[in-house]
Amino acid sequence: MHDSELMSPREIAVLGVMIALVAAMTLIIVPIPATRGYFNLGETMIFFAAFVFGRKIAGLSGAIGAGLIDAIVAPYFLPATLIIKFSEGFVAGTIADALKKYGNLQAVRAFAVEIGGSIMIIGYFLYEAFILPIGITDGGGGGGLGAALIELPWNISQVLIGGLIAILLTTGIEKAYPRIADLRS
């Protein structure tokens, strides 16, 4: 009865809800002025999705969730966000799943955050320094480096804090809502 190519109803519902959560958390915090205008906890949800639901949901919810918000507030970042956030979630999910059996869950998750987060930090740095001003910087050096460097500390904090919260959150949820395991593929 169900087409094997399409996602199952459960997957569609989980993905939809995760996209909404990533988007909501991307909107939630705006305390520090920065080039992107917000320091947000979207990362928390992407990593959470990676730990609980795996790389596909994490990648897709990251890309679409953050993408939806960027389409409205920062469309010049949209191409970068779609690719970078997808990769971040996908890689973090892949690492978390692959290394799960090697014991210390917290350490594995921290490592997943480190690698996934690095993709985000490096990705946005390169985008702002070289791709956003592409065709213009050929004229003279790396003018875009200025803006990219300003962004750097915010992105690093965002990943570190977002990742920390995600690890704590996942442990908390697994205790408070063990039924969440049923929603996994």
Next chain:
Amino acid sequence: MHRVDPRVKIVGAVMLTILCFFLSNLVFLSVLLLLLQILVLLTGVGWETYKRTIWLAVRLALIFILVWPFFDQAGEPLLLDLWAYKVTLPAFLRSVAVALRILLIASGWFVLIFTTPQSQLVRGLVKLGLRYDMGLSISIALRYLPRFLDTIEQIKEAQRSRGFDMDRGGPIMKAKNYIPILIPTVAIAMRTAEELSQVLVCKGYGASKARTYLHDLHMGAIDCIILVSIATIVPFLIGLDVLGFVQL
């Protein structure tokens, strides 16, 4: 503007964005930016909303211009010389080009987002080739986003009334304070997902691969004209630029 088919607007926004990455000529950028402000006016959206939305783009554009001279000091004449901060005219103009590019992309997407209702946006994407199940997930997300934002606020209030002070501490503490908010929120979200998946099964999702719609999208004559124009002019211009006939 609101009556234009969402597919045309989506293609327009995407093509504009692609075109922008080829544009470095200040004249072309300025003219296009002006044209887009006319489109923005035609949307009928208020100045307050536009100002609020475009403000982040303006801020980034200004930052680019301000910090550019630290890293690009090529060309003559030298306008300002402050140790490591050297502003040359060509470099300044380059930074202005990047700024205009940012503003242009922001304006274009503003027109798309603020003249297209969410349902039409998703429908347009699906008709353009997005997988139907993905479109469904996005629709679910758009519908529950405001609800989750409300939930988060409600839980914040509930915790606050129990004496939980969210505002103390530095950024790390403030972020950690979100955990007692997030755990119930995520639990609610997961319960929502469970219910939604059951609803989907009940509604016969997946029974047939082809879906029919109650209100479908129809392309009018104007839509076709706009679409064809965008789809030919933009690639043509980019082609000219790539082949070297024109410096965009």
